[in-house]
Amino acid sequence: MRVTEGGVELEVPGEQTEGIEEAVFYNPRQELNRDLTIATLRAYREREERATSYLDAMTASGVRGVRAAADGWDVTCCDVDEQAVDLARDNLERNDCEATVEHRNVNALMHDEPFDVIDLDPYGTPMPFADAAFANCRDLVCVTATDTAPLCGAHFNSGVRSYSAVPRNTDYHAEMGVRVLTSALARSAARFDVGVEPILTHATSHYVRTYLELEHKATSADAAIDELGHIYHCEDCLYREADPGLIADPLETCPHCDGNRMLTAGPVWLGPVQDPDFIAAVRDEIPYTFGTAPQARELCDTLAAELDEPTHYDQHKLCRNWGLPANAMDDFLADLRDAGYEASRAHYGGTTFKTDANIGEIRAATADSLE
Numbered sequence: 001m002r003v004t005e006g007g008v009e010l011e012v013p014g015e016q017t018e019g020i021e022e023a024v025f026y027n028p029r030q031e032l033n034r035d036l037t038i039a040t041l042r043a044y045r046e047r048e049e050r051a052t053s054y055l056d057a058m059t060a061s062g063v064r065g066v067r068a069a070a071d072g073w074d075v076t077c078c079d080v081d082e083q084a085v086d087l088a089r090d091n092l093e094r095n096d097c098e099a100t101v102e103h104r105n106v107n108a109l110m111h112d113e114p115f116d117v118i119d120l121d122p123y124g125t126p127m128p129f130a131d132a133a134f135a136n137c138r139d140l141v142c143v144t145a146t147d148t149a150p151l152c153g154a155h156f157n158s159g160v161r162s163y164s165a166v167p168r169n170t171d172y173h174a175e176m177g178v179r180v181l182t183s184a185l186a187r188s189a190a191r192f193d194v195g196v197e198p199i200l201t202h203a204t205s206h207y208v209r210t211y212l213e214l215e216h217k218a219t220s221a222d223a224a225i226d227e228l229g230h231i232y233h234c235e236d237c238l239y240r241e242a243d244p245g246l247i248a249d250p251l252e253t254c255p256h257c258d259g260n261r262m263l264t265a266g267p268v269w270l271g272p273v274q275d276p277d278f279i280a281a282v283r284d285e286i287p288y289t290f291g292t293a294p295q296a297r298e299l300c301d302t303l304a305a306e307l308d309e310p311t312h313y314d315q316h317k318l319c320r321n322w323g324l325p326a327n328a329m330d331d332f333l334a335d336l337r338d339a340g341y342e343a344s345r346a347h348y349g350g351t352t353f354k355t356d357a358n359i360g361e362i363r364a365a366t367a368d369s370l371e
């Protein structure tokens with residue numbers, strides 16, 4: 001089957017049955033992810049001029065590698081699967097792109113050879129590849145995780161095993177995934193005295209994606225570890241509290257409703273996951289010729305405006321919990337701002353938002369308009 005994406009043409013095997021099964025070699029549902037990757041690489045090249053080499057660590061059809069090579073990167077495509085390697089070679093040739101193609105275990109490759117940018121895009125958890133990625137990468141590690149059920153606590157044991165953290169299934173489950181993933185990656189990088197700074201992060205339908213800029217200094221690794229902590233969450237009233245530090249001090253009862261159905265999640269990343277200036281630069285690098293340009297630009301706008309709060313709320317879930325009708329999002333957020341709080345939309349859904357107000361303050365600020 002022939003597909004065109006981002007100006008390159010690819011041959012991919014087999015019938016595509018979209019929505020039924022994840023395609024092994026080419027997943028059309030990840031086009032937004034790949035469009036944003038190319039825009040991010042363009043913006044990153046402006047930010048860090050020495051960055052020239054890019055490793056597509058699980059290349060499959062070669063789609064990321066071909067697109068990066070067509071954009072001028074010094075690309076290496078790697079896969080353990082022989083069929084994938086052949087396919088990637090064919091697709092590079094088809095587009096007159098030069099790249100190194102490696103048929104080997106990518107962990108061995110990453111330990112052997114330094115790259116400026118490493119892109120981990122495995123099926124499922126990226127953690128089996130994280131240590132090798134941080135061992136030698138110079139500038140930027142891009143990570144996709146598609147195991148959203150383990151990440152958000154819905155598949156609890158699997159999440160604990162993969163991420164050495166306690167994920168909890170809450171009303172902000174996609175963001176739980178973002179913060180569990182970032183925490184695990186920060187701890188992996190810290191083993192190599194590398195500090196991570198997430199500069200763009202999004203949770204989109206069936207995956208989490210984050211771009212981590214690296215700093216090779218022990219003090220930067222310490223600073224990243226300082227961003228970790230725990231979230232205490234009340235299942236009854238949806239109160240939540242962030243507690244920095246690796247030692248948890250869980251709440252027995254909820255400070256808002258006195259309930260005792262409290263959850264503790266962590267260690268999770270509590271720090272910022274977006275760099276608004278960088279995201280604005282990424283947005284400028286999304287041409288209209290990209291298949292997902294409108295969605296990708298809208299996503300960048302929302303991400304750049306998101307407040308740095310470790311969790312978000314969903315207005316509809318709050319209103320259901322309160323037994324009140326929901327309000328238009330703009331009016332709801334205006335009520336919060338009028339009461340003196342910060343408030344922004346969040347990219348996790350059309351009725352999600354972030355605020356520095358706590359659950360009681362949110363209700364007090366908005367209830368008059370809801371009744």
Ligand SMILES: [Zn+2]
Nearest residue numbers: 234237254257
């Ligand atoms: Zn409560």
